Amino acid sequence: MSQRRPEQVAEPQQNSKRVPGRLRRAYDFSLLFLTFFLVCFGLIMIYSTSSYNAVKFYGDATFFLRKQMIFAVFGMVVMVVVSKIDYRYITHPLPVIKIRPVTVLYLLCLVLQVVVLFVGEEIKGAKRWIEIPGIGSFQPSELTKICIVLLTAYLASRAPKALNKFSGFVGVLLRVAPLIVLVVIENLSTAIVLSGIVFVICFVTSKKKGYFFVVIGLGIAAVASVFLFGDAFRMERIDAWLNVETHPKGYQTLQGLYAISSGGILGKGLGNSVQKLGFIPESHNDMIFSVICEELGLVGAIAILLLFLLLLWRLFVIAVNAPDLYGSLIAVGVLTHIAVQVIINVAVVTNTMPSTGIPLPFISYGGSSLVALLFEMGIALGVSNQIEYRE
Amino acid sequence: MQLVRTFQKRNLLLVLFVVTTVALLLLVRIWYLMVPGAGRLASAAKDLHERERVIKAERGKIYDRNGVILADNTPVCTISVIHNQIKDAERVIDVLCKELALEEAYVRKRVEKYSSIETIKTNVDKETADAIRAYELDGVMVDEDYKRFYPYNSLASKVLGFTGSDNQGILGLEVKYDFWLKGENGKILTMATAHGVEIPDMAETRVSPVAGNSLKTSLDVVIQSYAEQIANKVLETKSAKNVSILVMNPNNGEMYALANVPEYDLNRPYELTEVYTAGLSESELTAAKKTELLNQMWRNSCISDTYEPGSAFKIITATAALEHGKLSTSDHFYCPGYKIVADRRIRCHKTQGHGSQTFAQAVMNSCNPAFMEIGGRTGIENIYETFRNLGLFQKTGIDLPGEASSIMHKKENVKEVELATISFGQSFQITPLQLMSAVSTVVNGGTRVTPHFATEIVNNAGVTIKTIEGTGETDVVSQKTTEIMRTVLEQVVSEGTGHNAYVEGFSIGGKTATSEKLPRRSGKYIASFIGFAPADNPEVIAMVIIDEPQGLYYGGTIAAPVMAELFEVVLPYLGIEQTTIEEPDDK
Numbered sequence: 001m002s003q004r005r006p007e008q009v010a011e012p013q014q015n016s017k018r019v020p021g022r023l024r025r026a027y028d029f030s031l032l033f034l035t036f037f038l039v040c041f042g043l044i045m046i047y048s049t050s051s052y053n054a055v056k057f058y059g060d061a062t063f064f065l066r067k068q069m070i071f072a073v074f075g076m077v078v079m080v081v082v083s084k085i086d087y088r089y090i091t092h093p094l095p096v097i098k099i100r101p102v103t104v105l106y107l108l109c110l111v112l113q114v115v116v117l118f119v120g121e122e123i124k125g126a127k128r129w130i131e132i133p134g135i136g137s138f139q140p141s142e143l144t145k146i147c148i149v150l151l152t153a154y155l156a157s158r159a160p161k162a163l164n165k166f167s168g169f170v171g172v173l174l175r176v177a178p179l180i181v182l183v184v185i186e187n188l189s190t191a192i193v194l195s196g197i198v199f200v201i202c203f204v205t206s207k208k209k210g211y212f213f214v215v216i217g218l219g220i221a222a223v224a225s226v227f228l229f230g231d232a233f234r235m236e237r238i239d240a241w242l243n244v245e246t247h248p249k250g251y252q253t254l255q256g257l258y259a260i261s262s263g264g265i266l267g268k269g270l271g272n273s274v275q276k277l278g279f280i281p282e283s284h285n286d287m288i289f290s291v292i293c294e295e296l297g298l299v300g301a302i303a304i305l306l307l308f309l310l311l312l313w314r315l316f317v318i319a320v321n322a323p324d325l326y327g328s329l330i331a332v333g334v335l336t337h338i339a340v341q342v343i344i345n346v347a348v349v350t351n352t353m354p355s356t357g358i359p360l361p362f363i364s365y366g367g368s369s370l371v372a373l374l375f376e377m378g379i380a381l382g383v384s385n386q387i388e389y390r391e
Numbered sequence: 392m393q394l395v396r397t398f399q400k401r402n403l404l405l406v407l408f409v410v411t412t413v414a415l416l417l418l419v420r421i422w423y424l425m426v427p428g429a430g431r432l433a434s435a436a437k438d439l440h441e442r443e444r445v446i447k448a449e450r451g452k453i454y455d456r457n458g459v460i461l462a463d464n465t466p467v468c469t470i471s472v473i474h475n476q477i478k479d480a481e482r483v484i485d486v487l488c489k490e491l492a493l494e495e496a497y498v499r500k501r502v503e504k505y506s507s508i509e510t511i512k513t514n515v516d517k518e519t520a521d522a523i524r525a526y527e528l529d530g531v532m533v534d535e536d537y538k539r540f541y542p543y544n545s546l547a548s549k550v551l552g553f554t555g556s557d558n559q560g561i562l563g564l565e566v567k568y569d570f571w572l573k574g575e576n577g578k579i580l581t582m583a584t585a586h587g588v589e590i591p592d593m594a595e596t597r598v599s600p601v602a603g604n605s606l607k608t609s610l611d612v613v614i615q616s617y618a619e620q621i622a623n624k625v626l627e628t629k630s631a632k633n634v635s636i637l638v639m640n641p642n643n644g645e646m647y648a649l650a651n652v653p654e655y656d657l658n659r660p661y662e663l664t665e666v667y668t669a670g671l672s673e674s675e676l677t678a679a680k681k682t683e684l685l686n687q688m689w690r691n692s693c694i695s696d697t698y699e700p701g702s703a704f705k706i707i708t709a710t711a712a713l714e715h716g717k718l719s720t721s722d723h724f725y726c727p728g729y730k731i732v733a734d735r736r737i738r739c740h741k742t743q744g745h746g747s748q749t750f751a752q753a754v755m756n757s758c759n760p761a762f763m764e765i766g767g768r769t770g771i772e773n774i775y776e777t778f779r780n781l782g783l784f785q786k787t788g789i790d791l792p793g794e795a796s797s798i799m800h801k802k803e804n805v806k807e808v809e810l811a812t813i814s815f816g817q818s819f820q821i822t823p824l825q826l827m828s829a830v831s832t833v834v835n836g837g838t839r840v841t842p843h844f845a846t847e848i849v850n851n852a853g854v855t856i857k858t859i860e861g862t863g864e865t866d867v868v869s870q871k872t873t874e875i876m877r878t879v880l881e882q883v884v885s886e887g888t889g890h891n892a893y894v895e896g897f898s899i900g901g902k903t904a905t906s907e908k909l910p911r912r913s914g915k916y917i918a919s920f921i922g923f924a925p926a927d928n929p930e931v932i933a934m935v936i937i938d939e940p941q942g943l944y945y946g947g948t949i950a951a952p953v954m955a956e957l958f959e960v961v962l963p964y965l966g967i968e969q970t971t972i973e974e975p976d977d978k
Binding site for chain 1: 394585
């Protein structure tokens with residue numbers, strides 16, 4: 001170009017000082033790519049872990065893979081579409097009914113959480129799914145996760161100074177409590193994730209941190225008391241955790257540990273896990289990380305955790321650079337959601353904490369979970385899309 | 392519009408820091424599980440995945456002294472089923488029932504049993520196994536295996552013993568040397584899924600089996616089969632219950648033969664021989680009865696049963712007296728046909744008495760009063776000391792299982808009468824082998840010997856890894872006593888009660904014995920003869936024991952001729968040189 005228009009050669013230095021560069025959007029392509037990579041990796045691992053059972057029970061090695069692929073493609077389309085919408089519409093009252101979309105979502109979640117308690121399909125002793133004819137089962141608690149992120153971020157960003165006092169925090173809690181309480185009835189682990197999101201959003205917003213440590217203490221006490229004085233079902237999990245090799249309920253965890261410990265540094269190679277061959281029940285679900293360890297070894301496990309840390313770092317960058325507090329807190333909520341799930345999942349698989357059913361984000365099998373996560377990633381990408389800078 | 396404040400960014404940084412820290416701690420936990428802590432869990436996982444299929448080791452062979460195989464192996468197969476790999480259960484059941492001639496219910500139960508691997512039949516011959524293999528049925532495993540095979544069937548059955556279905560030794564040398572013979576089973580470890588289906592293309596771990604060591608024995612097939620042949624002849628002609636012939640090297644305890652007829656077929660050890668089933672109807676042969684009879688059939692009476700040795704024991708009494716200086720060859724004895732001991736009158740077998748006799752004549756006559764006198768002179772202290780020196784208070788230590796101990800009076804309970812009866816071999820019990828071992832020591836110059844069959848254990852490469860010796864303590868009997876006893880016992884054969892054992896051209900020493908079985912007056916006797924040759928330097932010692940002969944029952948009449956028959960063949964066979972033909976004319 002400079003050869004064709006030599007007359008402009010002297011100008012750039014002046015230009016950069018005087019004339020502002022083109023306004024650009026900071027759409028986070030690295031986050032998009034990371035998400036895409038994790039989803040694809042998840043599909044590979046789901047195929048690896050589920051094909052044996054898929055052949056055995058459905059006569060088709062790709063049975064689980066194909067179902068998950070549909071959700072993955074759908075979820076990624078949703079993610080990209082959502083990322084192009086300005087997240088601020090969520091808090092703008094809708095034109096005709098004059099209600100904010102976030103409020104609509106809140107009410108919808110409340111209704112679905114109540115409905116699931118009555119018409120929910122009971123799978124393994126818990127009513128967590130609503131059967132939608134033709135599509136499959138849908139887990140309202142996944143929608144609730146999105147709702148909690150958006151709602152808490154909205155409440156906190158509306159009056160951030162209120163959160164400097166404990167009363168302000170309680171105010172936020174009271175508003176989100178109905179959702180969490182409805183979830184806790186059937187699904188303690190998801191409720192813990194939800195509480196974690198609320199807590200971290202409030203913590204980040206507040207200038208004063210003292211009372212949060214009190215809350216952490218109370219929270220730990222509450223969780224502990226649920227475990228210690230809760231029903232026999234939870235007591236048993238503690239026993240199984242402490243005596244994983246002998247307790248009959250420790251079977252699944254023990255099989256996971258067998259898988260992890262037989263991986264070694266480099267693993268047995270992709271597809272070569274033996275533990276997935278019927279030893280770990282539903283190894284494509286929550287226990288998928290143990291098979292990753294077995295097949296890809298310590299190196300694979302480190303790589304996956306580093307990818308997640310990288311993903312969290314990108315969300316951090318979005319949160320820090322967000323154009324407003326609301327966008328920032330949405331990114332914080334998504335970050336927390338993924339971080340808590342990864343940590344709990346890995347901790348459970350390695351028997352570092354008592355067993356509880358939390359899937360590994362993007363990788364574990366599960367349609368509603370994946371779509372909800374990708375929806376959240378879409379919003380976070382949407383926040384990055386609103387960051388403007390000059391070249 | 393609220394902007395993001397710096398403190399909020401700092402708060403978030405703190406959150407991210409905590410998350411990263413926790414994630415790193417979890418990585419440490421994963422590293423711990425996968426690298427240093429993996430050992431136990433990973434091996435537990437391996438155990439869970441691996442299914443073991445045993446490859447049987449070939450059992451070591453047993454050879455006689457000239458390298459003739461006495462116990463061999465023949466290839467057979469084991470048929471088993473793996474439940475989860477069976478695709479067409481009905482066909483599997485059909486084929487197995489037909490080929491193996493088994494009951495359908497039996498096969499069905501095993502095929503339908505939910506287990507990792509179920510054995511249907513062992514020791515299936517190779518042809519049948521190949522036929523089954525040809526069906527190529529999924530889930531049916533045909534594994535190569537070995538079965539013990541005894542080429543001479545019943546030869547030395549009481550010595551060799553036999554093996555069980557897992558090729559483990561059950562009786563005889565097979566069990567005594569099981570540790571050396573059995574070898575080490577190998578295994579094929581295959582990986583299997585949780586549902587028990589073998590994973591194809593997974594590396595199999597194969598641990599090769601190590602064949603067992605071979606056993607070289609001192610047994611001689613020629614002597615053994617000849618001994619069995621003449622023992623069977625006597626068994627038949629005398630309608631005896633049991634006839635034993637033992638042949639041993641008196642200098643080192645190597646056993647040339649141990650015939651204990653009736654013998655049984657080692658290739659069919661669980662089938663009763665006719666002798667035992669005769670006169671029994673099908674209904675009388677209950678399982679318990681069969682077990683009892685089998686145990687009788689397998690019993691080696693030479694080592695497992697004790698008897699009163701009778702007159703042959705006078706060798707020991709004389710040795711004790713000579714060793715303790717209570718007897719000299721010039722001593723004279725008078726036999727009126729009985730001897731009064733304490734308040735009893737104990738008769739001689741010759742009721743009219745032997746009259747005056749030298750020591751040598753007393754032995755030749757097998758005179759009881761003379762030996763009561765010798766025993767009385769020697770005293771129980773001295774006699775028991777000699778017994779101990781000759782090993783009569785302990786087992787001989789022969790390398791066969793089931794050896795019985797002697798039954799002796801307690802020394803403090805031995806009064807005059809007991810001492811008198813012990814002197815001519817009554818009122819206590821020993822095994823025939825104990826007597827033979829003790830007499831060996833007397834005539835070999837005073838060396839204790841442990842009778843044994845095994846001489847060498849040879850590994851697969853043909854290298855001897857263990858040699859078995861039979862000699863023990865030396866000089867337990869003086870050379871002088873040995874010389875006297877050899878001379879006196881030679882005279883027993885050349886001119887005394889043992890003359891029926893005389894074989895022309897050989898100098899043979901020996902002693903007859905006739906023992907009345909308990910309870911007395913039941914008319915049941917054991918006739919025996921112990922003999923050795925050449926008398927002046929024994930190279931072979933043998934014993935003939937006829938249990939419950941009908942008709943004549945004197946050892947000198949019925950056992951001594953058997954000894955002659957044995958020595959006629961065995962002495963030349965062993966290369967023992969004929970001595971002067973004119974020797975009998977000397978006397």
